[in-house]
Amino acid sequence: MPEKERADAARNRARVLAAAEELFAAGDPGAVTMDDIAKAAGVGRGTLYRRYPDRASIAQALLDEHERVIQERILRGPGPLGPEPASSGPAATPAERLAAFYEAQVELLERHVHLYLGAEVGAARYATGAYAFWRQHVRLLASAAGIADPDTAADLLLAPLAPDLYRRQRDIGVTPERYVRALSALAGKYLG
Amino acid sequence: MPEKERADAARNRARVLAAAEELFAAGDPGAVTMDDIAKAAGVGRGTLYRRYPDRASIAQALLDEHERVIQERILRGPGPLGPEPASSGPAATPAERLAAFYEAQVELLERHVHLYLGAEVGAARYATGAYAFWRQHVRLLASAAGIADPDTAADLLLAPLAPDLYRRQRDIGVTPERYVRALSALAGKYLG
DNA sequence: CTCGAAATGGACACGCTGTCCACTTCTCTT
DNA sequence: AAGAGAAGTGGACAGCGTGTCCATTTCGAG
Numbered sequence: 001m002p003e004k005e006r007a008d009a010a011r012n013r014a015r016v017l018a019a020a021e022e023l024f025a026a027g028d029p030g031a032v033t034m035d036d037i038a039k040a041a042g043v044g045r046g047t048l049y050r051r052y053p054d055r056a057s058i059a060q061a062l063l064d065e066h067e068r069v070i071q072e073r074i075l076r077g078p079g080p081l082g083p084e085p086a087s088s089g090p091a092a093t094p095a096e097r098l099a100a101f102y103e104a105q106v107e108l109l110e111r112h113v114h115l116y117l118g119a120e121v122g123a124a125r126y127a128t129g130a131y132a133f134w135r136q137h138v139r140l141l142a143s144a145a146g147i148a149d150p151d152t153a154a155d156l157l158l159a160p161l162a163p164d165l166y167r168r169q170r171d172i173g174v175t176p177e178r179y180v181r182a183l184s185a186l187a188g189k190y191l192g
Numbered sequence: 193m194p195e196k197e198r199a200d201a202a203r204n205r206a207r208v209l210a211a212a213e214e215l216f217a218a219g220d221p222g223a224v225t226m227d228d229i230a231k232a233a234g235v236g237r238g239t240l241y242r243r244y245p246d247r248a249s250i251a252q253a254l255l256d257e258h259e260r261v262i263q264e265r266i267l268r269g270p271g272p273l274g275p276e277p278a279s280s281g282p283a284a285t286p287a288e289r290l291a292a293f294y295e296a297q298v299e300l301l302e303r304h305v306h307l308y309l310g311a312e313v314g315a316a317r318y319a320t321g322a323y324a325f326w327r328q329h330v331r332l333l334a335s336a337a338g339i340a341d342p343d344t345a346a347d348l349l350l351a352p353l354a355p356d357l358y359r360r361q362r363d364i365g366v367t368p369e370r371y372v373r374a375l376s377a378l379a380g381k382y383l384g
Numbered sequence: 385c386t387c388g389a390a391a392t393g394g395a396c397a398c399g400c401t402g403t404c405c406a407c408t409t410c411t412c413t414t
Numbered sequence: 415a416a417g418a419g420a421a422g423t424g425g426a427c428a429g430c431g432t433g434t435c436c437a438t439t440t441c442g443a444g
Contacts, residue, residue, distance in 0.1 A: 004411095006409085006411075006421060006422065007411090008410065008422065009422060009423095012422085033399085034402085035399090035401085038424090043423075044423060044425055045403095045424070045425070046405090046423060046425070047422075049401095049403080053402090054401090121315070123356050123359065123360065125356070126357075126360045147377070148373075148374075148377060149370065149373065149374050152361070152366055152370060152371060155357065155360075156375065156378055159354060160347070160348045160351040162357075164315050164317070164318075167315065168318045178344060181340075181341065182340075182344040185339070185345075186348055189381055190378060199442090200390090200391065200392085200441065201391065201392095226431075226432070227430090227431065235392075235393075236392060236394055237394070237395095237432090237434095238391090238393050238433095238434080238436090239391075239392050240393095241433065241434080242392080245433090246433095
C-alpha cells in the first residue's frame with residue numbers, strides 16, 4: 001500500500017509502535033494519552049498525529065498483524081479451525097469449528113487484552129474490519145448448523161468475546177481454559 | 193436513606209435529573225458533559241459535583257428506579273419471569289424463565305439505551321449492583337438446568353445484553369422483537 | 385427573628401486534544 | 415557530489431472538560 005516510505009518516517013513509525021505496545025502493557029491502557037506515546041517514542045505530537053488520529057488506531061495497528069494470522073488460519077488452515085478436514089476422519093461439524101474459533105480467540109485475547117482495551121471499548125469494536133470478518137465466519141457456521149437467524153446469531157455468539165468482559169473474567173479468577181470450556185459447551189449446545 | 197433533605201437541595205436534585213434525562217435522550221449520550229448538565233439544570237458545577245461524581249452516576253441514578261421494577265417482578269412477580277407458577281399449568285422451565293428474562297431486559301434496553309450509554313460503556317457495567325443481580329438470577333437458572341459451570345455461563349448469557357451491542361443491532365435494522373426471538377432460541381437450546 | 389449548618393455557584397488550575405507552520409531531513413536528479 | 419523540492423518533523427498554541435475550593439447565600443430549628 002505505501003508506495004514508498006522515507007527512512008526516517010519508517011524509523012519513527014517503528015518507534016511509535018514499540019513505545020505504544022509497552023505503554024499499553026504497562027498500566028491501564030485506557031489511561032495512555034497521545035502525549036505519553038509521543039514522549040515515550042521520542043517524537044513530537046505532530047509526528048504522531050500525522051499517522052494516527054487517536055490512541056485507538058495505534059492499538060488497532062498493533063493488533064492487525066496478530067489478527068491477520070488467525071484470519072489466515074481460518075481461511076486456509078487445517079481443521080477444525082480452518083476448512084481443511086483433519087488428515088484422517090470426517091470433516092469437523094459447525095459446533096466443533098465454532099469451539100475451535102473460540103479457543104483461538106481466547107488465545108488472542110489472553111495475549112493482547114491490553115491492546116484491545118487500548119483500542120477504545122464499546123461501539124468502536126463493531127466498526128473494525130476484524131469484527132466484520134469474525135462475524136461473517138460465525139454467521140456461516142450458524143447457517144450451516146441450520147440456525148434460524150444466522151445474522152443475529154453471529155452477533156450473539158461473538159458477544160462473550162468482548163474484551164471488557166474477558167478482562168473481567170480474568171480479574172475474578174476465571175482461567176482462559178475455563179472460559180474456553182464454557183464457550184465450547186455453548187457452541188456444542190447451540191449449534192450441535 | 194437521606195435523613196432529611198433540605199428543600200432547595202431536593203429541588204435541585206430533581207432539576208438535575210430531569211435535565212440529564214433530556215440531554216441523554218437528545219443526542220450522543222457519550223458526548224454529554226457535566227457542564228452541559230449543570231447549565232441545563234440551571235445549577236452551578238459545584239452543586240452538581242456535590243451529589244454526582246461523574247456522568248455515569250447520574251445515568252445510573254436515572255436507571256436505578258427502572259431496574260428496581262424488574263428486579264421486583266423477578267423476585268416476587270408471576271411466571272415465567274417471576275417464580276410464581278402461572279395460574280394454571282406447570283411451573284416454567286429454566287429455559288422459559290431465561291427467555292422471559294431476556295424479553296424484559298430487551299424492553300428495558302429499548303426504552304433506555306441512551307441512559308445505559310450515558311452510564312459509561314465497558315468495564316463499568318460489571319461493577320453495578322444491577323449487574324450482580326442479573327448475574328445471580330441467571331446463574332440460578334443455569335444451575336437449575338444442570339449447566340456445568342453456572343458462574344461463567346451466567347456471564348456468557350448476559351453478554352448479548354451489553355448496551356453497545358444492542359445499540360448496534362438497532363442501528364443495523366434489527367428490531368427488538370427479532371432480537372428477543374434470537375435470544376429465546378439461544379435460551380431454549382442452551383438450557384433446554 | 386436569629387443563628388449555625390447546609391447548600392450553592394462560579395472562578396481556578398490542570399491535563400489532554402488536535403492543529404498549524406517554520407524548520408529539518410531525505411532522496412531524486414543531473 | 416551537490417542542489418532542489420518534497421516529505422517529514424516537533425513543539426507552541428488555542429480550546430475544552432474536569433474536579434476542587436471557598437466566599438456567599440439560603441434554609442429551618444428554636
